[in-house]
Amino acid sequence: MKLTKLQDKWAAGGNGLNGWCSIPSSVTAEIMAGYDFDSLTIDLQHGLVDYQTALTMLQAMTASGITPMARVPWNEPGIIMKLLDGGALGIICPMVNTAEDAQAFVGAMRYAPEGYRSSGPTRAMLVHGGGYHDAANETLVSLAMIETVEALSNVDAICATDGLTGVYVGPSDLAVSMGYKPGLDRQEPDVDEAIGAIMVAAQKHGKRAGIHCGAPAYLSSAFVRGFSFATIASDIRLIGQAIGQNIEEIKTA
Amino acid sequence: MKLTKLQDKWAAGGNGLNGWCSIPSSVTAEIMAGYDFDSLTIDLQHGLVDYQTALTMLQAMTASGITPMARVPWNEPGIIMKLLDGGALGIICPMVNTAEDAQAFVGAMRYAPEGYRSSGPTRAMLVHGGGYHDAANETLVSLAMIETVEALSNVDAICATDGLTGVYVGPSDLAVSMGYKPGLDRQEPDVDEAIGAIMVAAQKHGKRAGIHCGAPAYLSSAFVRGFSFATIASDIRLIGQAIGQNIEEIKTA
Amino acid sequence: MKLTKLQDKWAAGGNGLNGWCSIPSSVTAEIMAGYDFDSLTIDLQHGLVDYQTALTMLQAMTASGITPMARVPWNEPGIIMKLLDGGALGIICPMVNTAEDAQAFVGAMRYAPEGYRSSGPTRAMLVHGGGYHDAANETLVSLAMIETVEALSNVDAICATDGLTGVYVGPSDLAVSMGYKPGLDRQEPDVDEAIGAIMVAAQKHGKRAGIHCGAPAYLSSAFVRGFSFATIASDIRLIGQAIGQNIEEIKTA
Amino acid sequence: MKLTKLQDKWAAGGNGLNGWCSIPSSVTAEIMAGYDFDSLTIDLQHGLVDYQTALTMLQAMTASGITPMARVPWNEPGIIMKLLDGGALGIICPMVNTAEDAQAFVGAMRYAPEGYRSSGPTRAMLVHGGGYHDAANETLVSLAMIETVEALSNVDAICATDGLTGVYVGPSDLAVSMGYKPGLDRQEPDVDEAIGAIMVAAQKHGKRAGIHCGAPAYLSSAFVRGFSFATIASDIRLIGQAIGQNIEEIKTA
């Protein structure tokens, strides 16, 4: 089983820059894969993408060497396993609120005896090579989203989950759960403190800490702070930014 | 967040006439949206439609101003939230048999602190406007299907669920559950009585009562009886009716 | 090569009742195929259907035994041959205005030496059987649309085309070409006379005469008049009729 | 409701030869249906297929008379019912580890009072006929996969489940669960013994025993041993076999 870009980056002590695919299109996926991301995550939760389209997006990413990942709609084994069999090398799972949630998630990611993933990596074996089965449990990236006050209160137990690669902060839901409006790149002291606490908990257990970001500057500061995985704005936000800028320039010419 | 047709109708004291989309096609969805329905429900349960196609159907309905809704395959948070994020303004949930079922359903429809819906209304915000987050919990339509004897026995507790918009009678499954053959527009006294009891329970708790109908005359009588939301035969039945009539006229000419 | 329903009907001296598929969906195609039509035509011209979807529609019609046909967007060999290879057993070609047009059309329908159709009936052989190549030239239905004043003036030469199965009146375009508004079931004496002349020209050359109709009564009268192939309103019109009727009944209840 | 090929075969005392569809395409499904299988199973678990594509595959199989089946991603009622409503006549459910799992599975397959399947067989009624509701509970094929050591220890209780058609051995996962590498056609004595025990347990309870196979010879021996349902290698393995053979012949010419 060949390692891909995110794994190489982490092995070399670097941080993983993640792109976010919310548009259901193998064309936008392939365009994104042409840029210098370490991983790309297809968002099957809030993105407008379902499995069959995600499969074509995974195919379109293969040539790039970027680590293909997916966020699932919910912590359910069926869709987690389908995406892994389809070639995803990492899964971000939303709303992991308890240690039990984390164990269910990680169990779905791993073959027996470590977990209960069913064996049948139809496309994964095709594109990631013959040693897939033996390497999968150790190689696949599992990131549990910490995005509620309940998760925050259980973050130590969640981070203690054996086999979990790391946690991933969902700042918008976390802030909503703390009584704020949704949005990225939070400035509220208590939300920021919570984000820091999640990172520290992960590090304590030797786990990766990742975070969903909006602006490049915020993302850069997250790397400085100690996060080793961070996502820059989704394809939908990116295309919106560019259209906005271009039209603004024209209207004000 | 702009109000749509069903909401305006209800606000004005009227009843909501709902169309039913079982064909997986943005073309039939757009055709349906050209007629004088107040809402259109894409059926992801018994209809032949899955999320990715439902998304194109939601897009095709937008210009009409009709309230776009969906029935989910089962009471599962993943697909409920995906459809809301995709722009559905209402969800009909099948097989809500207990107050716990109803709470799980309503929780998936609402942002914290009222519920546990995850924030990320990707398309919803695009088409329903910037105030989406603040208005969503109050605006989205949640209808729990009452369609078993178990649900019937719990109907008062279900109707008491905070945040639930109303209940929706599934007369065919209800009748099957009571020992009859499937079918709409039930005439059996005990089924009819059960339907009436559901409506009364809803009204007692200030909730909407809706019902799945077959013939126009039955639907009209349901409005008279006190239901404020009713569905006329699905696109598949409609096209069948028309073909049948046309061929009949030709064969007997 | 097995004969299908239209061919049997014609062989028995009957008239062919044709359905019209404008919705790009294998589901509506399968629904239509469940009714008592002799043939179904997928409309790739004015219908909202392109080849890849038409293929799934052809598949969905197979079990019914109805003769699957297609109208092509234009008199071009590429798409005519693709649809035949995909299993269509008949082609309606729009805007055949001259004998040269008719010869080009028929040539694309037939293997050498009668025509220039390229051999490779990938799906056709799968579903219509091993004798496909030998039987195709004689079995496939080719209908040239007569729908302009130019075509009308050349109708005798067009009907004389060797290998052509028949002509198909496009009353709406014909009327537009004669200076009227578009529409089916024409009542204007000169348009009606032109339609009659087309039928007579076809019969003189031993060819089939077909016509696109709107109302069942008009279609029935076309059969009486001598047409042996006629189309009743498309799936889009049918669904519209039914919705209109149902809503009307409800609104006036 | 018409019986299909697998049911006829079983009724005549024969064994069911099952084909396996992992490619998401109505074209490969139709090709497979052209061969002498008794049933074809669309694999929504490890196959690369989701519901919307599976629907077109079910349509493409209809003309063949082969019994259309599906394997679901997980033991979840939503997708089981959707596939049945879409026309599947049998469901293979993965990872049935306990009697409770089996009861949940069988309940989703059957209408009240035997189960909790919701009524609305939209396409099933179209293609399988008007008596569908009455015959469905008795006619639909439900196969629970036995593929873990836990399931093995509960096999007697699982096989005792009322309404279950039979069990289906997943030898690869079973072997993984027993500490071996994945793969079909197991030769290890303890795995083979376990497979035999599953078959015997099924027979004891008057249930069908099925098994997933690789090579034709292994499959034949499974029928001899007493299995009455067996699957030969998937479409993806088949196409790979043929390409390998052809290229090998060319390279060594």
Add this chain to the structure above:
Amino acid sequence: MKLTKLQDKWAAGGNGLNGWCSIPSSVTAEIMAGYDFDSLTIDLQHGLVDYQTALTMLQAMTASGITPMARVPWNEPGIIMKLLDGGALGIICPMVNTAEDAQAFVGAMRYAPEGYRSSGPTRAMLVHGGGYHDAANETLVSLAMIETVEALSNVDAICATDGLTGVYVGPSDLAVSMGYKPGLDRQEPDVDEAIGAIMVAAQKHGKRAGIHCGAPAYLSSAFVRGFSFATIASDIRLIGQAIGQNIEEIKTA
């Protein structure tokens, strides 16, 4: 037939700002339609879009009121008419090199007696209203691309074509034809002179002059120069710009 945004802009003496859709997705089309363009052109020539997907994109644009347009792959009547029937209100035709080319193009856009467009505006009538047939010839926008030295030499004759709305400069192909490398926003004096000459020829015949641009500043200067229709960089370029900028900011942080 309702007027749309481009037509209103022109009627008010303004210039049309056109967006360009190369990604085959109704989602990107809907995103683009949320911004302040006057028209959006789906590119079926160099874009990665074919008819069936273009149809869903046309549907996704409807709610915005932006004028939906399409560039066809080649000057062929079949695809021009299919796109108009699908609801496009304007067509950009590539490689119009002679007056004959222009006449063939315009003829395909117009109903008899002005042209030879076949009548059957299936979706166009649904979304643009009942007066479609009468208004179409005068309302639909036809832009002939001038992008070769041959076209340049015939520009006066092309601009004289009755019924043509205007010409559209393809600067990249034009420059290639003049011996330069491809690219937008040309600075070479002779190419710039040619572009000016095309604009003047259009104005002389009372026709619109449009141009394909890259940078906002170039586009703004084109409006100043006298062009009344101009396109800003495609969705693919826009998303690339934004990704590039974001990654650049992160890498240099």
Add this chain to the structure above:
Amino acid sequence: MKLTKLQDKWAAGGNGLNGWCSIPSSVTAEIMAGYDFDSLTIDLQHGLVDYQTALTMLQAMTASGITPMARVPWNEPGIIMKLLDGGALGIICPMVNTAEDAQAFVGAMRYAPEGYRSSGPTRAMLVHGGGYHDAANETLVSLAMIETVEALSNVDAICATDGLTGVYVGPSDLAVSMGYKPGLDRQEPDVDEAIGAIMVAAQKHGKRAGIHCGAPAYLSSAFVRGFSFATIASDIRLIGQAIGQNIEEIKTA
């Protein structure tokens, strides 16, 4: 612009082994690309594939390094250019019967001044690199099919076409044109002689000679004879071969 596998093979004096994709699926395309072919041709003529699906197939082939090619439905510039812009590195054009046909084909493949291909290699530039425009005219593979007696009589003139990479024998259509039944691997002396003459004509003009084959042995002999490009049976035939073999083994066990 990077060279791909077929080009490397030819540069090294080897022969190109071509695979043939008739199934409209990115999954089968990716499977095929995992085997040791030098090029893969997506068949848009007799295959069941149209542009939008072909695009996903081109994407799925990219990682393999195999040269992606396509056969077009007919000698039409629109679809030739669309496939090249989509990333195809070679085109096989059917029914090239005259030198004029060949010039039209080659012209559509080449940018000015050598041809009339329009510039806008949207995906080609993305995946084949920045030097695409400059290298394309020399690098892209153009193969004209010789498959009628008319083509045979003009083969010398066709082979003399400047810029044409070579010719490709369509033995089935050629045989049909000569009065035989369709089929590959022809044994008739006159057909075999004609095939030899085509190869010799190509070689005389320094052009490649390719041929469509059935059995591996025939293909090997074609390489021996002097052809430097040959196709082995399509994905549909391959899957059929394998199913046939497996079922035969089971039935005879």
